[in-house]
Amino acid sequence: MSINIAILGYGTVASGLPIMINQQKKQMTQFVGEEIKISKVLVRQKNTFNENAAEQFGFTLVDNIDSIVNDPTIQIVVELMGRIDPAKSYLMKILRAKKHLVTANKDLIALHGQELEKCAKENNVGLYYEAAVAGGIPILRTLASAYASDHITKLLGILNGTSNFMLTKMFEENWSYDQALSKAQELGYAESDPTNDVEGIDAAYKLAILCQFAFGMRIPFNEISHQGIPSITKEDVSVARQLGYVIKLVGHIEEGNNGLEAEVVPTFISVKHPLASVDDVMNAIFIESDGIGNAMYYGAGAGQMPTATSVLSDIMTIAKQVHNHLPVDHFNRLDQTIVSGIESQTEVKKQYYFAFETPDLSGQFMKIASWFKVEGISFEQILQEKGTNQLARVVIITHEMSKKQVEQLKKHINENEDIQLLNVFNVIEA
Amino acid sequence: MSINIAILGYGTVASGLPIMINQQKKQMTQFVGEEIKISKVLVRQKNTFNENAAEQFGFTLVDNIDSIVNDPTIQIVVELMGRIDPAKSYLMKILRAKKHLVTANKDLIALHGQELEKCAKENNVGLYYEAAVAGGIPILRTLASAYASDHITKLLGILNGTSNFMLTKMFEENWSYDQALSKAQELGYAESDPTNDVEGIDAAYKLAILCQFAFGMRIPFNEISHQGIPSITKEDVSVARQLGYVIKLVGHIEEGNNGLEAEVVPTFISVKHPLASVDDVMNAIFIESDGIGNAMYYGAGAGQMPTATSVLSDIMTIAKQVHNHLPVDHFNRLDQTIVSGIESQTEVKKQYYFAFETPDLSGQFMKIASWFKVEGISFEQILQEKGTNQLARVVIITHEMSKKQVEQLKKHINENEDIQLLNVFNVIEA
Numbered sequence: 001m002s003i004n005i006a007i008l009g010y011g012t013v014a015s016g017l018p019i020m021i022n023q024q025k026k027q028m029t030q031f032v033g034e035e036i037k038i039s040k041v042l043v044r045q046k047n048t049f050n051e052n053a054a055e056q057f058g059f060t061l062v063d064n065i066d067s068i069v070n071d072p073t074i075q076i077v078v079e080l081m082g083r084i085d086p087a088k089s090y091l092m093k094i095l096r097a098k099k100h101l102v103t104a105n106k107d108l109i110a111l112h113g114q115e116l117e118k119c120a121k122e123n124n125v126g127l128y129y130e131a132a133v134a135g136g137i138p139i140l141r142t143l144a145s146a147y148a149s150d151h152i153t154k155l156l157g158i159l160n161g162t163s164n165f166m167l168t169k170m171f172e173e174n175w176s177y178d179q180a181l182s183k184a185q186e187l188g189y190a191e192s193d194p195t196n197d198v199e200g201i202d203a204a205y206k207l208a209i210l211c212q213f214a215f216g217m218r219i220p221f222n223e224i225s226h227q228g229i230p231s232i233t234k235e236d237v238s239v240a241r242q243l244g245y246v247i248k249l250v251g252h253i254e255e256g257n258n259g260l261e262a263e264v265v266p267t268f269i270s271v272k273h274p275l276a277s278v279d280d281v282m283n284a285i286f287i288e289s290d291g292i293g294n295a296m297y298y299g300a301g302a303g304q305m306p307t308a309t310s311v312l313s314d315i316m317t318i319a320k321q322v323h324n325h326l327p328v329d330h331f332n333r334l335d336q337t338i339v340s341g342i343e344s345q346t347e348v349k350k351q352y353y354f355a356f357e358t359p360d361l362s363g364q365f366m367k368i369a370s371w372f373k374v375e376g377i378s379f380e381q382i383l384q385e386k387g388t389n390q391l392a393r394v395v396i397i398t399h400e401m402s403k404k405q406v407e408q409l410k411k412h413i414n415e416n417e418d419i420q421l422l423n424v425f426n427v428i429e430a
Numbered sequence: 431m432s433i434n435i436a437i438l439g440y441g442t443v444a445s446g447l448p449i450m451i452n453q454q455k456k457q458m459t460q461f462v463g464e465e466i467k468i469s470k471v472l473v474r475q476k477n478t479f480n481e482n483a484a485e486q487f488g489f490t491l492v493d494n495i496d497s498i499v500n501d502p503t504i505q506i507v508v509e510l511m512g513r514i515d516p517a518k519s520y521l522m523k524i525l526r527a528k529k530h531l532v533t534a535n536k537d538l539i540a541l542h543g544q545e546l547e548k549c550a551k552e553n554n555v556g557l558y559y560e561a562a563v564a565g566g567i568p569i570l571r572t573l574a575s576a577y578a579s580d581h582i583t584k585l586l587g588i589l590n591g592t593s594n595f596m597l598t599k600m601f602e603e604n605w606s607y608d609q610a611l612s613k614a615q616e617l618g619y620a621e622s623d624p625t626n627d628v629e630g631i632d633a634a635y636k637l638a639i640l641c642q643f644a645f646g647m648r649i650p651f652n653e654i655s656h657q658g659i660p661s662i663t664k665e666d667v668s669v670a671r672q673l674g675y676v677i678k679l680v681g682h683i684e685e686g687n688n689g690l691e692a693e694v695v696p697t698f699i700s701v702k703h704p705l706a707s708v709d710d711v712m713n714a715i716f717i718e719s720d721g722i723g724n725a726m727y728y729g730a731g732a733g734q735m736p737t738a739t740s741v742l743s744d745i746m747t748i749a750k751q752v753h754n755h756l757p758v759d760h761f762n763r764l765d766q767t768i769v770s771g772i773e774s775q776t777e778v779k780k781q782y783y784f785a786f787e788t789p790d791l792s793g794q795f796m797k798i799a800s801w802f803k804v805e806g807i808s809f810e811q812i813l814q815e816k817g818t819n820q821l822a823r824v825v826i827i828t829h830e831m832s833k834k835q836v837e838q839l840k841k842h843i844n845e846n847e848d849i850q851l852l853n854v855f856n857v858i859e860a
Contacts, residue, residue: 020721024579027646031578130576136722138576146560146568148461149454149742216457274728277707282724291450291739292566294712295729298704299722309721312579326756 016308104131126328128314136306150291161281200226200264272430351427446738534561556758558744566736580721591711630656630694702860781857
């Protein structure tokens, strides 16, 4: 006897699955209770690579989703095609055919997860997607189990390996943004159009999924603001180093009085904070909660083996329940299906980094300082440096302030022609 | 309807449970399917504190274990008494009465876990102990689920908060060992007899439990060697700082050709390694595996709320299965019950730190270097400093070498009267 699975797609991650299943067969069979067998793989077209694999591992290549949907021997389907179309329509068919589903498709889950989960529940099948967020980090199952009696107040995540690799190079090697991007593209970390990675869109997808597991709330994806890394200059990096920070692209969800605030934004992180040591393509999620307190989960964000291992954990969890004729648990057992927008008036307060460029004249700093004073915001650190062309650079690390206060400040600044606001980033102390 | 639990002991962690159960009632009930209710608490003697709690939270204080063992309405028992006696005999009674058990008692699990687990299996009840290792870090359930299809090759853990607090102070404030110990005792982190914490015994208990979950093997506790932190001097700290390391007490399990090597030992960790930023009383476990790759799990090692949250997660996991009339999963689903000693001939290779004191005469360094040359060991870094009283201090960071080679070296050193070996620690690069 065996539990038969089908895979949709045979790219990098998918092709790691039969290798791992072969290598860990004994351990997996002991866990599940019977063998897991890849029975069919859906490919757009056959080629030497997937035909050789089919022969070596004994599965059948198919090019029509219906030959999987209508196969009563297949109990679990693994979707590794990516993108929304045709993945979404395939997955709906599979769920309606009462087959359990495992996917690593974060775009699809972030945008259409609710519809898919509803369909899974109606058909009494499992829908698992641990690998959709931070590939090698078992963060979703951890949130759904270890935090089941806890109350999370803040979640900070370095969720995009490509941008983190670039920022690490900009920091450690003093590279410009463009140099870092070229290297990331050369190494295959960044696509020719890097928008999703560098603008924080990929991280925002992951943040939307994390929000459901950590706070039991669904945030519409378009309500998560995202600010990318292209505006980060060598001067920002140099200031960060001088003041004892690194710069990371951070996904940030925090509970305020009236709801959640969620954003992806370049962030100055104190070198003493555990997130500061998360370098290169690694990911990490830092969580603050009433019970567990501060915790961090660190690991690979992507890659063949880490992602395949996450996918296999989901398959095994489902397979074990199938083997024992038990109802399959919902993946997100904390889902309160509260459909909640983000409150614009949350009183979440954060520290900020402001970088200004001003004519190098006396009185300019006083002018800047006065805008902050009007809003009642005090400073933690100030740095003024001579720039080029008679310009000076003024950097301010503020004490805590609200988003509303930041908007007020920007108004003052915009009313003034000779002082330019170069960048506003978040700040996290240790 | 409710699931009734009893608690053995009403100390710091136990008294956090009713508070948390009250606060998170809605969320917990949704997860489990019905309410969890504390019905009885076993105390040695009644006092104002536990009597007030009994009245406030509506449970009954009892002073006889049999009133819990023989109560058919109690389904889950939570042991938070600590120590071996009488906890062990109580737990055997409870398991034989077919009640599920949750405990945070690491000494008991490390020393008698096998016997207790056998008894639990025979009686078809669950035995869960997430809080026994690294209080607030859900490491055991993560090893049992996310790593179910993976192959772990190395585990490094900062597992004792007290010694880590002391080392952080010795490093950041330049305190001596004695100063750090006084402060730890003053803050209640260290007991008046700090042996278990500072000698690595507490960490070795935890390492024994981690070994079962990470490698599916039981190591007899007395086969885990442990070296403590009292021998660490200000000079060691100063050298570490100069060469780019911090010093941590690390539990280390590594797979060699012929088995596992497990030890707790002071370790130079490169400041670029994620474990280097684990400061104060925090714990972390760093894992290397074929599938997930490098990962780290960071959080509080002890404390009322983190530990109580871990205990509650175990209770809820069991309670959910009880509510659904399902057989309760074994906590360690990977347990291969391979009873394996540690091979003395594992070819595990590590880098080491050697600190010598020699008369400040020419030729002394050559003599030391020659011993390493005989064993074929090369150096990564060397530092020679003038000491006091015509003595010099020689520090060597080696390339990788085996334990057997370390022993050979110590023989050469012992044969020589004027050169003293001050310390040998492990070294971990980033």
